[in-house]
Amino acid sequence: MFCENEPKADCYLRWRRKIYTAIMIPWLTTNFKNFKPNAAIALNATRHMNKIERKKLFSPDIEPMRTAEGRWFEAIVYEMFLDISKKSNRIKYLARKGADAPRKREEVKLGQNGIFYSKYGDITVRGNGQDLAEFDMLLIDSDNQVVFAEVVTSPSDLKEFEQEIAFKKRLLSYLYDQKNTPFLLVSSFDLSNYSVVKRLARDKTNAIIHTTSCEEIKSILKHYRPRILYNPPENHPNLVPATDFPMKNTFDYKRYHDEVRAQIFTEIAKGGERSLPAITSRTGQIVKKVLYGALYPQSVKLLCNTYGLTVKSRKIEFGDFSQFYSKAIIATDLPNFELIIYLRSRQKKEYHKMIQAKDGHFKFERPTPPKVGFFLWLEAIQPSLGTQITHQLLESFTITRQPKQ
Numbered sequence: 001m002f003c004e005n006e007p008k009a010d011c012y013l014r015w016r017r018k019i020y021t022a023i024m025i026p027w028l029t030t031n032f033k034n035f036k037p038n039a040a041i042a043l044n045a046t047r048h049m050n051k052i053e054r055k056k057l058f059s060p061d062i063e064p065m066r067t068a069e070g071r072w073f074e075a076i077v078y079e080m081f082l083d084i085s086k087k088s089n090r091i092k093y094l095a096r097k098g099a100d101a102p103r104k105r106e107e108v109k110l111g112q113n114g115i116f117y118s119k120y121g122d123i124t125v126r127g128n129g130q131d132l133a134e135f136d137m138l139l140i141d142s143d144n145q146v147v148f149a150e151v152v153t154s155p156s157d158l159k160e161f162e163q164e165i166a167f168k169k170r171l172l173s174y175l176y177d178q179k180n181t182p183f184l185l186v187s188s189f190d191l192s193n194y195s196v197v198k199r200l201a202r203d204k205t206n207a208i209i210h211t212t213s214c215e216e217i218k219s220i221l222k223h224y225r226p227r228i229l230y231n232p233p234e235n236h237p238n239l240v241p242a243t244d245f246p247m248k249n250t251f252d253y254k255r256y257h258d259e260v261r262a263q264i265f266t267e268i269a270k271g272g273e274r275s276l277p278a279i280t281s282r283t284g285q286i287v288k289k290v291l292y293g294a295l296y297p298q299s300v301k302l303l304c305n306t307y308g309l310t311v312k313s314r315k316i317e318f319g320d321f322s323q324f325y326s327k328a329i330i331a332t333d334l335p336n337f338e339l340i341i342y343l344r345s346r347q348k349k350e351y352h353k354m355i356q357a358k359d360g361h362f363k364f365e366r367p368t369p370p371k372v373g374f375f376l377w378l379e380a381i382q383p384s385l386g387t388q389i390t391h392q393l394l395e396s397f398t399i400t401r402q403p404k405q
């Protein structure tokens with residue numbers, strides 16, 4: 001028998017999930033692949049936008065128009081889910097978002113872990129106050145599996161998309177204790193020829209949906225301007241806050257981060273030629289970035305003199321560092337351990353994110369503003385890294401070094 005070596009309950013669950021994968025994903029594909037939003041759905045989607053965004057939908061200025069269009073299409077897909085969930089028992093619960101999100105939303109604080117809503121009504125998972133992932137859609141299916149959806153309107157949205165989806169699958173699988181987390185990609189353009197999408201399509205827990213284009217949907221609305229008519233859902237039986245989705249595992253992101261950080265320090269202390277540390281623990285694999293600590297002054301000198309810092313064409317010498325910055329923090333992005341330096345500006349309440357160039361020096365990429373949880377985490381970090389460990393960290397992960405794979 002196929003389950004003679006395992007408990008009957010485990011066997012049943014395994015085969016039920018296998019049946020789920022075989023039925024649920026094709027069902028999603030079948031129900032959405034021919035989706036053509038009507039005027040009512042297209043208009044209802046505008047309730048998730050403010051007046052300025054609505055005006056930009058038909059702006060001749062391409063860049064703001066595309067931005068508004070992306071937010072509108074995401075809302076259209078949400079409205080479509082609202083509609084289909086009334087007609088099918090396949091969707092047990094749909095997470096509120098946008099205009100339907102709970103009015104009371106928690107301000108970002110250090111130490112926050114779990115599901116939260118942004119001020120715009122977007123669904124996010126925070127770890128120690130940092131936004132780890134944002135979800136265009138969350139739902140619970142009839143088999144009590146959490147499913148997420150992502151909505152794209154441009155090929156530029158596919159940059160680093162595969163890695164992002166893999167992380168979100170790991171994160172939700174951990175939070176809700178699922179072996180696999182199904183994923184639905186909804187696009188307003190044809191994705192079939194993109195290699196990243198072809199790879200995602202090979203995973204039978206994913207569904208790839210191509211809907212009507214934004215231009216076609218806009219043509220439906222041309223007779224309705226400037227009137228905006230929409231109907232908010234009333235007493236929708238399947239609509240619940242994402243915060244009501246019951247998490248199955250504890251979630252202490254700072255502890256998971258510190259465990260990975262300690263593992264890396266241990267690996268570095270061994271010395272000699274080594275491969276990149278293998279982060280194999282389930283909690284370690286949901287850590288996105290490791291913050292190793294802030295540098296003591298002599299470590300800052302090492303950084304400036306050996307590697308170099310350039311901010312908007314200005315080279316930052318060690319003698320001038322304290323004039324412009326009060327702190328430098330070393331970090332690496334995971335899973336590839338790309339080095340990052342965060343510099344605390346004295347002129348403005350922000351950090352300058354510095355990434356490593358091909359020649360090894362660090363150049364300015366973008367600011368980290370104060371109104372995000374990650375800023376609060378950076379602010380809490382105090383100097384702890386001397387010259388020896390700073391040298392080891394930089395030498396271990398600098399792009400000019402070719403570690404053994």
